[in-house]
Amino acid sequence: MRRIIFGIMLLGCMVQGAFAQNLGIKGLVRDSQNKEPLEFANVVLQTMDSMFITGTTTDEKGNFVLDKMKSGDYLLAVSSLGYETQYVSLKGFNKSVTLGDIPMENASVSLDGVTVSASNTSSRSDRKLVFPSDRQVKASTNGMDLLQQLMLPKIQVNPLSNEIKIPGNGEVQLRINGVKVELDEVKALLPSDIIRLEYHDNPGLRYGNAEVVLDYIVRRPETGGSFSVDMSQGVNALWGEHRVSGKINHKKSEFGASYRIGPRDFYGLSRDNEEIFHLGDGTVLHRKEEGEPAHGRMFMHNLNLNYSVQDQEKYLFNATFRYWSNHQPHWDYRGILSNQENLSDYVDMVDLNSSDNQVPALDLYYQRNLKNDQTLVFNVVGTYNRTSSHRFYQESRGEDLLTDINNRVSGNKYSVIGEGIYEKKLGNGNRLSTGIRHTQSFSNNEYRNGHDYNTRMNQSESFLYGEFKGKARKLDYTLGVGVSRSYYKQDGTDDSYQYYTFNPRFTLQYALPGQSFIRLRGYVGNSSPSLGNLSAIEQVIDSLQLQRGNPQLEAYMRYRLALTYEYQKGIFYTNLDGAYEYLPNPIMDEKYQEGNKIIQTWDNQKNWQRLTGSAMFRIGPIKDILQFSFTGGVNHYISNGNTYSHRYTNWYCEAQASLTWKKFMLMYQMNTNWNWFWGETLEGGENIQMFMARYNHKNLSLGVGAINPFSDNYKVKTENWNQYASYKKAMYIKESSRLFVVSLTYNFSFGRTYKAGQKRLNNADNDSGVMSTGK
Template sequence: MKRVGIVIICLILSFGTVFAQKIKITGKVVDGSMDKAPFEYANIVLQTSDSVFVAGVSTDVKGNFQLEKVQAGNYRLVISAIGYTDLIADLAGLTGSIDLGELVLSEAAEQLAEVTVTAANIINQADRKIVFPSQKQLEASTNGINLLQALMLPRIQVNPLTKSVGLAGGGTVQLCMNGVKVSTEDINALQPEDILRIEYLEDPGLRYGSAEAVLNYITRRHETGGSVSLDLMNSPHIVFHNDAVSARLNHKKSEFSINYRTSPRDFYDCWRSNEEVFHFEDGTSLNRYEKGKPGHLSELNHGGSFTYNYQEPDKYQLNAQLGYWGYSQPHTDYRSDLYNVEYPDHITDMQDYTDQATHRPFIDLYYQQELKNKQFLALNLVGTYIYTDSKRSYQERQDGNLLTDIFSGVTGNKYSVIGEGIYEKGFEKGRLSAGLKHTQAFSDNTYAGNLEYKTNMKQADTYLYTEFQGKWEKLNYTLGIGVTRSWLKQEGEEGYQTYTFRPRFSLQYAFTDHFYARLNGSLVNNPPALSELSAVEQMIDSMQIRRGNPALNPYNRFQTNLYMEYRKGKVSVGLSSLYQTNPKAIMESTFIENGMFVHTYRNQDGFQYFNSELNLRAGMLWNILQFSLSGGVNRFWSDGKDYRHTYTNWYYRAEMMAQYKHLMASFTIYNRRNGFWGETMSSGENLHMLSAMYKYKQIAVGVGMVNPFADNYKRINENWNKYVSSIKETYVNESSRAFFLTFAWNFQFGRKYQSEGKKIWNQDTDSGVMNTSK
């Protein structure tokens, strides 16, 4: 028996050794110069979490290193060289091989990129977090979007249903791939095996415009060969699909890529309820209620792009992209019983049908050049055409008699050209960047129906900026200044020309290796939308009109944000607080004219917004589970010429993900995160989703359900105007307990090398057409 026990123990130890041998840690070390030359003979030391030596190697002549036969556990990786700042990364919960990609060693005199350790698989640099996905997170993902969901980064929120990316506290997230701004569809087409790391810029600079955060995916690139991927999400009992296909082909320095995505919806059990109270000048009022009946909602989002990229590594790059995005909504058909609350038996049959479509082809040309002495130059030119066709039919009938018959239609054509150039220069103790961006747009819209108009508008915006980023002891700082010239001319109307200064600052202080705080502030100019400036009016119903206002002027937005984060081991806690004020903000204005209630836009007194949010993240726990919990409050103050409103919204969000071998499961739940602007409250979603997936090698299959514990789905809009107040609820019954299936297939062939990417990307998405829906 003793011999049998010894044999069993030996077998167990042998199996453990076999599995340990499978774990490798690889990467490439380069110096901090603009050329990023391979760093020869840098010291690579692997330690336990309490600094006990495990293994050590040196980089080869190409800067590459490899640590083999590493057992699963918690480690610190230290990269060092004489005269350079040590680079340290914690690798907690290491269970599989990991490629750390390109790691930059900076000269000790260059304090800007000094590194501090804050968490497992995350390196904090002066201007960004560098996130290395673990092997388990890569295994739990089929594309770049659900990998982001698995990472559960602070403040980043992923909608698993629409595969959109948002930011806690509001604001926009700019997605990039190797430095170029790309669409969600491009990230969704990324195969997890091609992702080396994600650079998370929580405080992006002036050249990123209005983006509150930037996620930059650093990827591998095939030297020869390529890849193909298929990602499907379909419901077997309703028309609800999110499908995507993409392919890449490489030959030497050239890369060809194509992707296409389609998201059709077709629902027959949707309706709205709407209660409106009209207050007339003589002191009387009318309370109308709209009781909805099942209607039809049909829409299609689809689009794709073809891209050619030619690259001479570390020297220059040429990128050309031809793309198209289309949106079609042939049916938004609402039918309701309309009646006065005082006389519920006198029912009017109401129909409100909308049919709209948008087509947006574009071409994007980009060139970048690496220059001597840590200099860099990038140029970008984008041309866009937007065609819009929208029709609306509104009718009220009583006892077969037609009481109200309103038809409105608009066709719009918009042409725009965006050009931008960026120059950067690195110094010993900082980096200077400067840029110039110009937008030229032309639009003409034809409004037909009960009221007919033609508009012709020309718009130009020029933005010049410069920014310096540096470090003083434990304080990282960024100081920037920009100036914007905005010009608009509408045929038959007076235009405007304004100049605005756009200062910006950011201060980040590291109190310890685990705790830091960041304070930033900015001033941004907000021009009016072309649809708001249109010298047109359109009827909403028998009592209401929507009208544009050519007299609108741009307004400024002042914003400051304080963020604090404590991160140690597998747990992180973050607290963010944001305050924003918008003097002379463009908000809605309603008044009575000739017995009609007119809804228009006006430069009001101002708008203020405050948000505070606490986020807790933990994982991987027991090498199986990770979760994220967040909660916060929104507070709004809206000051108009004849109104003042305040509104408070409390919200929460929870995400949990578990993985065991090839099986993954996730659960997401959040309540309504509401917004307020002018006199209107717009609700967010009240949603939860449960899903499970089995992945084996290149194929993954899964199941899920939307709102499994709820029997209805609705969005709420409230208007608090003193003349016309309303509460509108829109229901889509098919969005409750909706069952779906997922399938993903990723196929790769050829060798890989890490690619560089373009640094700027521009696109025009504003059609300039007025919305006349109720």
């Protein structure tokens, strides 16, 4: 009997002990601002001395469960990309517990030393925080490669022309830690150093008229440095992209340098051009230019030297010297011009062009972090833009020289941009910012073409703005207003203007269930005439056409309204975007008769409108191997001039796929041309296809690829629909089709410990101030 009672007591103790060891923890993780559940958040249970016990992730409704736990003292850590990690103390844990809601606060996450296994996007009302996955980092060799892998809405990466564009000809600003940079500085970034990409598809007033801002947030080591070599070379043509860069860090200081050269040498450059002229005497001339292979050669150089010093809690000073050069000794066209009404009436034509452009710039930046979440920033940029060009054009019949044009242009432009910004965080995601920017430009240009012209011009832009970002439950809103002043004066003439404009802007973004939102954005901007178009000079184009500047041009306004819907769930992502733009009195091209000559010029026309829509679908990565995206869109243009009215609709699409397996990467990209219609001129985009295969081993990457492998020629089309002088033109580069490329990249770095402070301004002057001419 005693044995039975003892056995029952022992069994009871064992059952009680078993239940005591089967404890559970439940909870619900939410965004603290919009109260939406966070799916795929990481939940880790650890001891008080940070030893890992177990972990899980939240489901699509934000719930998590940890079971079969033992009693003890624990610390629960909840983390998600784009949010501050939250810690819950479970000291004396001895029974199952339901924690309820765990709110997650937004944060600019550094992620130093963290490997992201799957790409993650955290949306804000003014930007997206895009965290590249480990797969995407390993598949990339530089910052531009990584951008291709991320497959962001609107973004089109063109490795052939070395450009990053968006449909519709909008402005794309590139930044590193907040400061505007050139593409070559982005290409000098090591993918492993990139913490995240901040994709501003709703940029504020400080960014001017930019439609998209891409800000690379990168790490900054305290000691050590890095070295990188990136080389891509055409096998069957002289086409290359070669870069070397390095950084050295010591305590608070960082020294950096990069150099890039991009050679191009083509012997299959040609042009076809069909023109119809209605001359002042009532005659009509229909002629066609049939191009012959000619020479195109250019060398692009970029040098960047940088020094910065920072105390991450107090200040950051940065000095950057940039030098950009494009030497183009040959961009030549040869062919036959024939009268289509009488094919025996033809002439030989040569159109030889050369140019040289050099732009050194010095950028000084200082940021001071003040008390109570305040920031003060100053930025000064000085630029010298030196331009020279030579155009030699002849039409001849046998030994008889019928047309002889020899244009030489030399330009010198000096500019200084100064800017100051004050920002104050007000809590709960609210922010107040205000700033002032002033640009002062002087140009001195010489034109030699049988007549000698000298122009001296003075142009300035001032802009003062204030902006408030706030939140009301699920609605994020941004309200801003700016006031701008534009001034222009041409020495030796009475030509001048002074304008003041009012620039309001608003954004309303409403959070929908899951990771989706709808956003309405509207703004009013302004545009000033370019110095080249304002020049009071005349240049000869060919035997029938002249080009004249127009000093009477006036600044004009821009009105834009855009609606965006975005949805993301797991590996699926969709972005739908539509916009309407209206520009009254825009500066657009026009032509008119003057005797038996056609005059090309610019004027303030009636209005220009564009309706645009796009849809993007992305899936991936599938099992961390395959990622695919497709974008389709349309642009409908309405161009109403003083003497013309045109309509044009352009459909375009883009597809991209990326496959990564172990150390191998395979990428395919296809773009159909998106075209831009402005005034009476249609500028066609390029049809591009590209394959790339790459093998990565530690710090070394070897690749092979093909550009436009299924086409026997590369072409860009341009049309003009003017009633007096219309044309249909196509430019060909034989070597840019079926161009096979080999690449080699070597990256080496050491001593990575923490990220750089963020620079916040973006100033540059890329307008040479020179009027260009040619066919």
